[in-house]
Amino acid sequence: xxxxxxxxxxxxxxxxxxxxxxxxxxxxSLGTRDKVKRAIRAxxxxxxxxxxxxxxxxxxxxALIIPDIxxxxxxxxxxxxxxxxxxxxxxxxxxxxxxxxxxxLEYMGMAxxxxxxxxxxxxxxxxxxxxxxxxLQQLRGESFPIVMIGQRMDSPExxxxxxxxxxxxxxxxxxxxxxxxxxxxxxxxxxxxxxGPDRLRGYRQALKDHGLEADENLILEGNxxxxxxxxxxxxxxxxxxxxxxxxxxxxxxxxxTLRASHEAGVKVPEELSVIGYDDIPLASLVVPRLSTVAxxxxxxxxxxxxxxxxxxxxxxxxxxxxITLNTKLVIRDSTGQARQESLS
Amino acid sequence: xxxxxxxxxxxxxxxxxxxxxxxxxxxxSLGTRDKVKRAIRAxxxxxxxxxxxxxxxxxxxxALIIPDIxxxxxxxxxxxxxxxxxxxxxxxxxxxxxxxxxxxLEYMGMAxxxxxxxxxxxxxxxxxxxxxxxxLQQLRGESFPIVMIGQRMDSPExxxxxxxxxxxxxxxxxxxxxxxxxxxxxxxxxxxxxxGPDRLRGYRQALKDHGLEADENLILEGNxxxxxxxxxxxxxxxxxxxxxxxxxxxxxxxxxTLRASHEAGVKVPEELSVIGYDDIPLASLVVPRLSTVAxxxxxxxxxxxxxxxxxxxxxxxxxxxxITLNTKLVIRDSTGQARQESLS
DNA sequence: CTGAAAGCGCTTACAG
DNA sequence: CTGAAAGCGCTTACAG
Numbered sequence: 001x002x003x004x005x006x007x008x009x010x011x012x013x014x015x016x017x018x019x020x021x022x023x024x025x026x027x028x029s030l031g032t033r034d035k036v037k038r039a040i041r042a043x044x045x046x047x048x049x050x051x052x053x054x055x056x057x058x059x060x061x062x063a064l065i066i067p068d069i070x071x072x073x074x075x076x077x078x079x080x081x082x083x084x085x086x087x088x089x090x091x092x093x094x095x096x097x098x099x100x101x102x103x104x105l106e107y108m109g110m111a112x113x114x115x116x117x118x119x120x121x122x123x124x125x126x127x128x129x130x131x132x133x134x135x136l137q138q139l140r141g142e143s144f145p146i147v148m149i150g151q152r153m154d155s156p157e158x159x160x161x162x163x164x165x166x167x168x169x170x171x172x173x174x175x176x177x178x179x180x181x182x183x184x185x186x187x188x189x190x191x192x193x194x195x196g197p198d199r200l201r202g203y204r205q206a207l208k209d210h211g212l213e214a215d216e217n218l219i220l221e222g223n224x225x226x227x228x229x230x231x232x233x234x235x236x237x238x239x240x241x242x243x244x245x246x247x248x249x250x251x252x253x254x255x256x257t258l259r260a261s262h263e264a265g266v267k268v269p270e271e272l273s274v275i276g277y278d279d280i281p282l283a284s285l286v287v288p289r290l291s292t293v294a295x296x297x298x299x300x301x302x303x304x305x306x307x308x309x310x311x312x313x314x315x316x317x318x319x320x321x322x323i324t325l326n327t328k329l330v331i332r333d334s335t336g337q338a339r340q341e342s343l344s
Numbered sequence: 345x346x347x348x349x350x351x352x353x354x355x356x357x358x359x360x361x362x363x364x365x366x367x368x369x370x371x372x373s374l375g376t377r378d379k380v381k382r383a384i385r386a387x388x389x390x391x392x393x394x395x396x397x398x399x400x401x402x403x404x405x406x407a408l409i410i411p412d413i414x415x416x417x418x419x420x421x422x423x424x425x426x427x428x429x430x431x432x433x434x435x436x437x438x439x440x441x442x443x444x445x446x447x448x449l450e451y452m453g454m455a456x457x458x459x460x461x462x463x464x465x466x467x468x469x470x471x472x473x474x475x476x477x478x479x480l481q482q483l484r485g486e487s488f489p490i491v492m493i494g495q496r497m498d499s500p501e502x503x504x505x506x507x508x509x510x511x512x513x514x515x516x517x518x519x520x521x522x523x524x525x526x527x528x529x530x531x532x533x534x535x536x537x538x539x540g541p542d543r544l545r546g547y548r549q550a551l552k553d554h555g556l557e558a559d560e561n562l563i564l565e566g567n568x569x570x571x572x573x574x575x576x577x578x579x580x581x582x583x584x585x586x587x588x589x590x591x592x593x594x595x596x597x598x599x600x601t602l603r604a605s606h607e608a609g610v611k612v613p614e615e616l617s618v619i620g621y622d623d624i625p626l627a628s629l630v631v632p633r634l635s636t637v638a639x640x641x642x643x644x645x646x647x648x649x650x651x652x653x654x655x656x657x658x659x660x661x662x663x664x665x666x667i668t669l670n671t672k673l674v675i676r677d678s679t680g681q682a683r684q685e686s687l688s
Numbered sequence: 689c690t691g692a693a694a695g696c697g698c699t700t701a702c703a704g
Numbered sequence: 705c706t707g708a709a710a711g712c713g714c715t716t717a718c719a720g
Contacts, residue, residue: 054398094438222705395697
């Protein structure tokens with residue numbers, strides 16, 4: 001493989017000049033430029049980016065740390081980040097942690113040793129990972145560019161891009177109330193993409209905003225999965241005065257709710273409205289097609305990537321950003337007017 | 345940020361010795377090793393991997409070029425590759441091309457300029473990309489380590505890991521024949537993950553192996569998507585002597601077939617057996633749950649990663665490998681015994 | 689507009 | 705078991 005010297009020799013100039021041509025930087029006369037370009041082509045010269053990175057101290061790489069690329073949510077976010085990176089000449093290192101703290105720490109250490117230019121990271125899904133949060137803070141303290149995708153920890157000193165979980169839940173509940181529903185249940189999990197608490201908050205707030213009181217018996221907790229959605233929905237449907245609508249923390253729980261309703265002979269949406277959260281691909285394929293709250297997953301990744309690279313180039317806005325993206329209510333066939341409900 | 349010299353100075357040794365300790369290479373007395381380790385910790389020293397890579401000429405990075413990480417198939421493959429990489433101390437660069445030739449070329453050039461140690465690549469989904477195939481050959485000629493995941497082009501000089509498309513189709517058809525089916529249709533697309541032609545071959549072979557003749561009217565072509573599955577299935581169901589089973593090129597087409605059957609009032613599996621290919625997550629969630637042929641996606645990625653890194657370390661087997669992984673028949677509720685069919 | 693010199697932070701033979 | 709010297713292939717001031 002040829003080096004910059006070979007090119008310089010062939011073109012009859014110095015390596016510096018070749019470097020200038022390659023990097024389009026500094027003055028080079030048209031004639032020289034031409035000679036150099038010809039030499040580059042003749043030798044099929046490919047600059048050694050590793051050497052360049054070593055000298056300049058920037059690797060033009062960013063890392064994305066997520067639990068699992070196999071999860072559609074993260075895959076879409078990753079796609080957004082990668083597109084942002086590519087647009088600006090950066091490359092993306094993919095890191096799957098399964099939410100595991102040790103893995104997180106290892107990847108953060110890697111990011112530092114490899115002189116990665118910046119780091120985008122999502123929260124782990126189920127645990128708290130205090131130790132890696134601290135490490136993140138330390139990196140931050142060394143002014144290592146970092147952006148969080150979704151709320152990970154309380155830190156006023158890290159840029160964060162998230163979706164409006166409270167607002168999304170509020171949207172859903174407000175819609176249901178508008179359809180005449182009064183007994184609206186919430187089924188959720190304790191921790192999921194950090195969104196659980198905020199969604200519950202949105203639920204409560206929406207009820208309050210419409211002069212309704214939350215019935216604590218209608219708020220149930222479980223794991224954010226299909227089977228717990230099924231289990232909790234069964235509980236709700238067995239109540240003497242059952243809810244006319246169920247808002248689930250996520251689509252998988254909502255799909256479990258559909259299964260429970262089907263089994264109990266409760267018709268959706270005629271007798272029960274069901275609404276989920278996330279708008280996973282499956283949501284539009286189940287019967288009845290699921291109404292849900294969609295998050296702008298791709299944009300989340302794209303904006304995170306863009307902001308991160310702005311930070312790297314020190315041309316972002318002053319101070320720390322906290323950007324909240326709006327969710328979108330997607331009404332399909334699992335929600336409808338409340339039946340037998342007085343409207344006030 | 346401290347350098348190896350700072351550590352050396354603090355420990356009272358030379359940089360070479362520090363390097364030896366870090367890389368666990370060569371002899372260092374226990375006492376010295378200890379002093380060095382202490383110094384490393386005291387300075388919170390992190391070796392500059394970029395500098396190391398520059399010197400050694402190996403970046404310890406591999407790149408994965410796929411059409412789109414958002415597609416569950418590629419996401420799972422990617423996960424496998426990343427896990428293999430991590431196990432052996434390599435990092436993974438993710439490259440999405442959307443099957444676009446220009447993007448492919450750009451990423452291949454990047455791989456070379458960045459001195460990436462190796463490249464794993466899948467076929468584009470819809471076009472042929474001759475030009476990037478040629479570039480791949482060129483890289484190969486420069487003995488750049490490459491492994492193809494799935495058949496991309498005919499080349500005896502590149503390692504390839506693929507699944508047995510012909511065998512998978514053969515499995516499915518043999519199963520249907522065993523259930524008494526004789527009129528078995530095939531709906532497919534012209535090009536899909538390179539698997540289309542082989543799956544058709546498997547279909548034909550299985551019929552032949554059981555003394556049956558393929559009825560060319562039952563072999564239909566379209567795009568490998570839900571709506572074309574629907575469209576082609578409608579055509580088949582409208583035939584005077586309609587098939588008792590339909591084998592679809594992939595699950596989305598099979599799901600389209602289910603929709604068409606539902607609409608036409610044809611009961612699955614009582615009146616029609618339907619079998620797909622891929623075992624996407626959705627397959628087990630539709631009604632009736634879809635029988636299908638599962639490919640070992642994760643293993644595909646894992647083995648590709650492992651082989652690639654073996655190649656990089658020059659410790660793989662001699663000559664080019666072509667590894668074919670077996671598929672698995674997953675029987676759910678969309679297939680059953682043929683009705684009103686004589687058994688010979 | 690062009691180049692000579694120095695250096696980025698490591699590792700690699702080579703000595704001893 | 706340890707170190708002095710050289711060099712990996714670029715870019716960065718500094719001159720001219």
